Amino acid sequence: MAESVIRGERSRWAAHLAAIPGVGYILAAMLAGFSLVSPGFGTWANFSNIGVQSSILLLLALPMTFIIMTEGLDLSIGAVLGLCGVVLALVLVDGRGVGLGLAAALAVGLAFGMVNGALVVAAHIPPFVATLGTLGVAQGLALVITDGRSVVGIGDALPALYASTWFGVPFSIVVAAAAYFVFHFLLYHTRFGAYVFALGGNRDALVLAGVRVNAVHVAVYALGGLMAGFGALLLTGRMNAGHPIAAIGMEFDAIAAVIVGGTSFERGNGWLPGTLLGALTVGVLRNGLNVLAVPSSLQVASIGVLVIVALLVDSMRGQS
Amino acid sequence: MNLSLVDSARWPALSADVATLAYRVLAVLLLCGVLAVASEAFFTAANLLNVLRQASLVFLIASGLTLVILTAGVDLSVGANVALSACLAATAIKATGSVLLGVATGFGCGAGIGLCNGLMVTWLRIPPFIATYGMLWVLNGITYWYMAGDTIHGFPPGLRALGSGYLLGVPVPIYLMAAFLAAGTLFTRYTTYGQEIYAIGANMEAARLSGTPVRARLNLVYVLSGAMAGLAAIVYLARLNSAEADIGESLTLPPIAAALIGGTSLFGGVGTLTGTLVGSIILTLVLNGMNLLAVNANWQPLVTGVIVLIAVWVDIVTRQRAEARA
Numbered sequence: 052m053a054e055s056v057i058r059g060e061r062s063r064w065a066a067h068l069a070a071i072p073g074v075g076y077i078l079a080a081m082l083a084g085f086s087l088v089s090p091g092f093g094t095w096a097n098f099s100n101i102g103v104q105s106s107i108l109l110l111l112a113l114p115m116t117f118i119i120m121t122e123g124l125d126l127s128i129g130a131v132l133g134l135c136g137v138v139l140a141l142v143l144v145d146g147r148g149v150g151l152g153l154a155a156a157l158a159v160g161l162a163f164g165m166v167n168g169a170l171v172v173a174a175h176i177p178p179f180v181a182t183l184g185t186l187g188v189a190q191g192l193a194l195v196i197t198d199g200r201s202v203v204g205i206g207d208a209l210p211a212l213y214a215s216t217w218f219g220v221p222f223s224i225v226v227a228a229a230a231y232f233v234f235h236f237l238l239y240h241t242r243f244g245a246y247v248f249a250l251g252g253n254r255d256a257l258v259l260a261g262v263r264v265n266a267v268h269v270a271v272y273a274l275g276g277l278m279a280g281f282g283a284l285l286l287t288g289r290m291n292a293g294h295p296i297a298a299i300g301m302e303f304d305a306i307a308a309v310i311v312g313g314t315s316f317e318r319g320n321g322w323l324p325g326t327l328l329g330a331l332t333v334g335v336l337r338n339g340l341n342v343l344a345v346p347s348s349l350q351v352a353s354i355g356v357l358v359i360v361a362l363l364v365d366s367m368r369g370q371s
Numbered sequence: 372m373n374l375s376l377v378d379s380a381r382w383p384a385l386s387a388d389v390a391t392l393a394y395r396v397l398a399v400l401l402l403c404g405v406l407a408v409a410s411e412a413f414f415t416a417a418n419l420l421n422v423l424r425q426a427s428l429v430f431l432i433a434s435g436l437t438l439v440i441l442t443a444g445v446d447l448s449v450g451a452n453v454a455l456s457a458c459l460a461a462t463a464i465k466a467t468g469s470v471l472l473g474v475a476t477g478f479g480c481g482a483g484i485g486l487c488n489g490l491m492v493t494w495l496r497i498p499p500f501i502a503t504y505g506m507l508w509v510l511n512g513i514t515y516w517y518m519a520g521d522t523i524h525g526f527p528p529g530l531r532a533l534g535s536g537y538l539l540g541v542p543v544p545i546y547l548m549a550a551f552l553a554a555g556t557l558f559t560r561y562t563t564y565g566q567e568i569y570a571i572g573a574n575m576e577a578a579r580l581s582g583t584p585v586r587a588r589l590n591l592v593y594v595l596s597g598a599m600a601g602l603a604a605i606v607y608l609a610r611l612n613s614a615e616a617d618i619g620e621s622l623t624l625p626p627i628a629a630a631l632i633g634g635t636s637l638f639g640g641v642g643t644l645t646g647t648l649v650g651s652i653i654l655t656l657v658l659n660g661m662n663l664l665a666v667n668a669n670w671q672p673l674v675t676g677v678i679v680l681i682a683v684w685v686d687i688v689t690r691q692r693a694e695a696r697a
Contacts, residue, residue, distance in 0.1 A: 124500070124501070126504065170680065174684055174687065175687050176680070176683050176684060176687060177500075177637055177638075177683075179445070179500040179501075179504075180445075180500075180627070180631075180637060180679065180683055181680065181683070183447075183624070183627070183676075183679065184676045184677065184679040184680035184683070185676065185680075186676065187624050187672040187673060187675050187676020187677075187679065188672075188673050188676040188677060190672045190673075190676075191669065191670060191671070191672040191673025191674070191676060192673060194669035194672070194673075195667065195669045195670060195673065198667070198669065199669055300508060300511075303504070303505070303508045306501070306504075307505075310501075316498050316501065346515075346516050346519075348511070348512040348513070348514075348515035348516040349512055349513070349516045350512070351508050351509070351511060351512035352508075352509045352510075352512035352513050352516070353512075354508070355505045355506070355508060355509035355512075356509070358505055359491070359495070359505075362495055362497065363495070
């Protein structure tokens with residue numbers, strides 16, 4: 052009995068190993084490659100750097116995984132993060148505490164997430180165009196309330212919090228790790244997570260089972276907005292200011308991390324550890340190219356290439 | 372008997388098209404009325420021609436995009452395409468002094484980008500909105516890297532005439548718009564290619580089963596969309612008389628908004644280029660009106676975003692009503 056359980060465990064691990072999407076191999080290859088060509092890359096300090104740089108990306112990629120699993124998309128998440136950052140900075144400039152600022156940022160993010168959800172679920176607008184519309188709205192609002200200028204003079208509390216370490220671990224990595232555990236628990240150990248899987252694969256069955264499908268679906272988009280609020284905390288802390296257009300395009304990195312991590316746009320196939328690997332892969336790619344002094348504009352282009360390579364690798368593995 | 376069958380199948384569709392268009396023309400007149408009352412500067416020949424010239428640029432980009440949307444796809448990369456095509460065309464003109472070579476470069480660059488989009492959709496089977504959104508950022512990156520913060524400016528008069536010249540008192544881009552509207556309408560209405568594009572959008576599987584080369588046609592519409600962006604890049608270059616990496620940034624949403632306002636359905640198979648033209652004019656009127664009323668330009672992305680949402684919502688409600696009637 053016990054033996055068969057162990058054997059069962061083993062075959063499960065073998066299955067897990069076989070299920071590692073192309074991203075695992077791509078990440079390993081990139082780590083090896085960058086370590087070889089640049090001596091500064093493979094140091095602990097730099098690895099910690101990669102973790103810090105990937106933390107905001109992971110915060111966005113986690114809810115994006117849920118959203119993409121429901122055959123959806125959120126193009127507005129970067130612009131919403133920018134708007135949340137501006138709101139947070141304005142509250143801090145006003146002399147209020149970080150807690151109130153975070154609450155305001157979360158409220159703005161949550162509102163946008165729920166609007167996205169309502170547009171998709173109630174108005175039946177295709178997700179990419181619904182969130183493209185709210186991208187314009189969020190970006191426009193951020194520009195209007197700041198008049199296109201940076202919000203500076205946010206005080207010392209947030210930058211100090213951002214610079215703090217918890218048991219030697221940088222604050223942003225602590226936040227990202229906590230977020231990962233929460234999302235992992237949500238997806239794999241709660242009824243809500245089971246619904247998320249079912250929403251993409253078999254929405255009708257959920258309806259027949261009497262689940263309040265629309266509420267779950269809106270909640271998935273609301274999570275995206277909420278995480279944009281947390282992302283704004285890290286971004287504003289890092290930049291020591293609120294920039295209305297600083298987060299434009301972050302959604303692209305997040306979507307890339309999710310796709311590279313093996314979550315597909317069809318049938319509710321999602322894998323959260325894959326998203327973690329995907330976020331690290333995008334982070335490693337950016338960091339490695341940084342170390343090699345490749346300009347950031349070309350880094351964006353290379354992430355596009357990374358996505359194509361990952362899709363190719365996965366389609367080849369799927370055929371074999 | 373046969374004839375009446377054909378007629379009954381044909382007339383409702385046609386009258387629906389006419390009704391769609393009539394509402395939108397009405398919207399144009401209404402907007403013009405409001406703006407004429409609100410601003411004295413609006414109802415002048417100079418401003419109206421200016422509106423049409425701006426609309427023609429939007430239309431050039433949106434016309435190719437309309438073909439893509441007719442197949443139930445989308446091309447989000449057109450704005451970024453304009454930027455890269457304009458910068459490469461500018462380089463070609465500066466290096467050789469030949470306007471023709473510059474035009475060919477812009478056109479070729481745009482079409483090549485379109486082909487990449489098409490192949491990602493047909494060969495790699497990436498959903499169009501994600502493939503072309505990725506392309507947007509890749510192109511952005513390449514353009515910023517290539518230009519490295521520089522501006523290329525000062526072009527020969529032959530090129531500048533394309534964007535800011537007049538013929539018989541009418542700006543040249545308006546002639547371009549008319550020419551491409553005529554050519555595009557002939558293409559979509561009266562050629563097999565055009566009919567196949569509508570058929571793919573209405574029901575891709577049915578089109579495939581009835582022998583339409585779906586992949587080839589999809590590649591074609593993405594190439595056309597890219598090529599039109601390349602062409603628009605030339606006109607843009609000619610009007611601005613300078614090329615910078617960021618010129619495409621405000622051109623992602625407007626063409627989509629124009630096509631959707633014009634009654635092209637995101638779900639494919641429904642829409643006309645005339646509609647897209649009227650959509651381009653409506654959008655331009657709104658933005659021009661904001662300009663005349665001295666509304667801060669920072670409001671533009673917000674307003675365009677809201678317009679996109681309203682246009683899609685109208686499309687969806689219209690479809691739901693049509694389905695309820697059927």
